[in-house]
Amino acid sequence: MTLVLGVLSMAAAALAGLADYTDTDGTARTRATLHATLMVVALVVYLVSLVLRAAGPADRALPVALSIVGFLVIAAAAYVGGEVAYVFGNMVNRHAWRGAGAKWLSLELPGDLPGGEIPEATPTKAKLGINTLVLVRQGEAIFALHEQCAHAGGPLSQGAIVDGCIECPWHGSRFLLANGHMRRGPALYDQPAYEVRRSEAGWEARRSQS
Ligand code: FES
Numbered sequence: 001m002t003l004v005l006g007v008l009s010m011a012a013a014a015l016a017g018l019a020d021y022t023d024t025d026g027t028a029r030t031r032a033t034l035h036a037t038l039m040v041v042a043l044v045v046y047l048v049s050l051v052l053r054a055a056g057p058a059d060r061a062l063p064v065a066l067s068i069v070g071f072l073v074i075a076a077a078a079y080v081g082g083e084v085a086y087v088f089g090n091m092v093n094r095h096a097w098r099g100a101g102a103k104w105l106s107l108e109l110p111g112d113l114p115g116g117e118i119p120e121a122t123p124t125k126a127k128l129g130i131n132t133l134v135l136v137r138q139g140e141a142i143f144a145l146h147e148q149c150a151h152a153g154g155p156l157s158q159g160a161i162v163d164g165c166i167e168c169p170w171h172g173s174r175f176l177l178a179n180g181h182m183r184r185g186p187a188l189y190d191q192p193a194y195e196v197r198r199s200e201a202g203w204e205a206r207r208s209q210s
Pocket of ligand 1: 149172187
């Protein structure tokens with residue numbers, strides 16, 4: 001009975017996973033594919049074990065051994081699935097575990113910018129320590145958000161500027177340039193915003209404190 005319940009729950013979890021999978025891209029999708037494959041293997045192993053048990057064999061060694069194999073495969077699948085959620089923040093928030101970091105750090109702009117200036121109204125990638133930001137200049141104001149979309153990691157530097165927002169090229173989420181607030185889904189979370197200022201060496205930035 002426990003095995004039957006387990007198999008039914010696996011089938012239900014697969015439906016939820018499939019819904020998330022259709023909206024998953026990049027490296028997270030590769031890991032999610034591995035997770036799904038392992039889960040299908042485990043499901044098949046459990047089903048075979050179930051069929052063998054249902055036949056009421058005198059020797060139950062094989063179905064029990066198959067259950068153990070299924071458990072080990074599920075453990076591996078859980079590890080990979082946990083990585084998708086807790087490392088990539090997939091379908092959670094890509095920035096859930098990103099530190100607030102109040103320290104000003106030098107911004108590394110692309111080397112080919114004319115005069116080292118941030119171009120007007122053109123999303124521009126820049127490195128801030130280990131993070132990649134997207135910068136948008138509008139007149140004197142420089143806006144900076146994290147480059148990786150909170151929804152599924154889309155590259156905001158390839159997005160369009162629409163109504164004071166940057167629109168993700170992957171699924172169309174919009175985030176206000178001024179503060180990263182989510183204005184349109186499918187993203188459910190705000191985008192980390194950064195303050196930018198001039199420094200002697202060029203530009204520096206830090207995570208917005210509000
Ligand atoms: S990755 Fe889905 S909206 Fe950006």
